[in-house]
Amino acid sequence: MPNLMLIIEDEPLFGSELQRHYRRQGWEVVWVKTLASAEEELNNKSLDPLIILSDMNLPDGNGLDLLEKLRQLQSDGEWIFLTGYGSVPDSVRALRLGAYDFLTKPCDQGRLDVVVAGAARSARAQRRLQEESHNRATQFSWDAFVGRSQSARQVREMLSKLTAVPFSALIITGETGTGKGLSARILHHGGSRSSGPLIEINCAALPHDLLESELFGHEAGAFTGAKGRRRGLMEQADGGTLFLDEIGEMNLELQAKLLKAIEERKLRRLGGDREISVDIQVVAATNQNLKRDVEKGRFRADLYHRLSVFHLDLPPLRNSKEDLYDLVPQFIAEYNIKAVKHVKEIPEEAWQRLTAHHWPGNVRELRNVIERCVLFSNGEQLPVQWLQLGPIEATSAQVEGDRICLPLNGSMALDDMDRHIIETALARNKYNVTATARALGTTRETLRYRINKYGLEQRVSQGRE
Template identity: 40%
Template sequence: MSANILVVEDDAGFSELLATILKDDGHMVTIATDGGEGLRRIRQERFDLVLSDLKMPVKSGLELFRETRQDAAPPLFIFITAFGKVEEAVAAIKEGAFDFLTKPLKDPRSLRDSVKRALESVERERLFISLKDMERSGLPPDELIFSGSAMDAVRKMIYDVAPSTATVLIHGESGTGKELVARMIHLLSKRKGAAFIPLNCAAIPENLLESELFGHEKGAFTGAMQARRGKFELAEGGTIFLDEIGEMPALLQAKLLRVLQERVFERVGGSMQIRTNVRVIAATNRDLNREVAEKRFRDDLFYRLNVFPITVPPLRARLDALAGLARYFCARFAVKTGKKLKGINPEALRLMKAYHWPGNIRELQNVIERGVILAREELTAPELPAMIAGKETEGGPKVGILKDIERNCILEALKNNRGNRRMAAETLGISKRTLQYRLKELGLVAGKTEITP
């Protein structure tokens, strides 16, 4: 596991010894001769780990450590101290330092072991982020993600591109499962132990999107009370997924292009260049060729993103997979709601196969979720929305009942979570974006005024 390490030590001979041991292990090493120079280096470059002497002229190691604690992504610290100063090192650990070593080193192995444990803790944090994201996403089994003959070519492309470092651009209609494809690429890559960080470019206000991507420094704008890491820093060593990339404003398109070309960026309000080792996977439901031709999307960025294009087919082209997907969602939502259902009635499945599915798998998931809420022993045709059951004109009352039930479920979830939409969405087993959409559809949001439960 290679890392970027800063050694802060006023003894030139000892710092060279540390650097030699670390470089032999494949790490990149920078040397600073005192705490002041160390702080300047940290402000200019991102380090995974700092090895610092406790006692130094100009600025001590402990002072250096304390000054970095307010940073958005402070590096881990391992202190080096003389035998008689162990108490100070222990006090530093209580403040958040990772470990300490005594000098002179008894054995290079003690340095290697401490550095290895520190870097493993960084990887565990990144893996935790990735696993939590997977847990929230409710990833279906592999055989369901690729079910249907239309997905055979997609499966092959995913397995071919995953081990590489190539940038991937995923095309497909809304709700086809583009994020699932991106997650599969990540999980099949050498980066699977690091984080997978998704960002919907259309869901973030334009004036906040740059900060979401690249982070910001304290005081960068009104309300920036402390420094904050952006998605690129959170995804370090892993994968960032930029959904709805076609919605990205022109100014940020230029900044993203720079990241792809030079692998560096700055936080908003900052001047330090931060190097990034992140794989970029982007997705769009737009025709980016047309967007480029009509000057709404940069052609140079498009060519950088479109290294390995993958097109995800719509659900109507995967009808041989519909029954399996529907049964999976039915079982999943039955567990969440505590219901014991036999499954889905054959007539209900027939009606679903005859439907066009403009919202694709996301729409199927929502339909099944509502159906499970209404179902008793099994999900039958009457539990399906009128547009699927073919009763748009004669089933008016049924539609009204369904909407009332859905409205009441949403209001109850909001009430139980004190109006917190993210928590309410988790309670309902849907995404926050889906909840936002349903709030508008059901008239629970009027302009900026919300109808409170």
């Protein structure tokens, strides 16, 4: 409801004058004469005014008491009090309760108009902020991480647990395109720090010394070219989350400084001698094997241990292909809306190709493939010719139509071949054991034995029957 004003005023003449005045200015005005009726309008009729213009002393009580009561309901309208007998304690209480202004009657109409305009601006800004943070919270709630596989479920469970606890540092590992950035956003926007800032930096994108001054900030003249003082990203993230992408690229010296800042919750700007307290939550991400980097001395063990108290490991898509059944329809729906297309049907051949592909670029690659198909679609079918899933490298197995081609050059072990055949056949048959056994010319029992041997049980139990 745009521009709605609630007037609470028991004096008939003054009340009707205000009502007439603001209606003429384009406001929709509701005028009530008691606190009880104001409360009913606000609570039961869930009126959502931008401005509440209220007298202080009303027949059934003090306007401030109603404000106090409603603040707990978190209504976002601005309150302006008008009173015939303004007292200092009342005005102090009004402002402490978050009223926008407190004016004594008689009040010049021009002055009141200025106050009303300012309050309306402030209320609109608050409303916009609330809407944005609400949108982000739903866009990035833990169920934004899509997938039916056991690993995707575990990730969701971890995300929902982690958003409920205050953690100071955490690491997300996973290949490129597996959703590390998405998870970091879920952790921030779904957690208790969502009203604070989320500051992102890619450690691979900057040379080391620049990265250091970006993170820690600097005082004037701290190094050649340091003009003026600058707050670093860690300071800017105060009260929120610092997302350090590609942390594996950070050099050892800076790693030590970062660890110190995380542990002591304090930092020093470059060239500064003052310690600055910061309250941040650090989410670090990497697609490298940090453990191996630690063994090789490329990553500090102490920082690794500090970060990996909470560890979120995201699975590559090729190991959880059943997630395709959730991701593909979701991306199609998304691009249908964006490109005003109407894809509804996914032909069997498309499923075969999608499930047979190795997905080296993981979910990002999938998203791009689906985007292309939807943009080039003509009607309700997903166009198979635009999938263009290139041939898989010669060293690994390939699926061609109804056949699997396996390398005999030692690049694939017999067990891996066996596993690959079973996985591919399962994916093709939507994880239905009976159908898969038939396709492989074997019994359900034999297939069950192999499924257990290769740890594929979870997928089968979640497959479409």
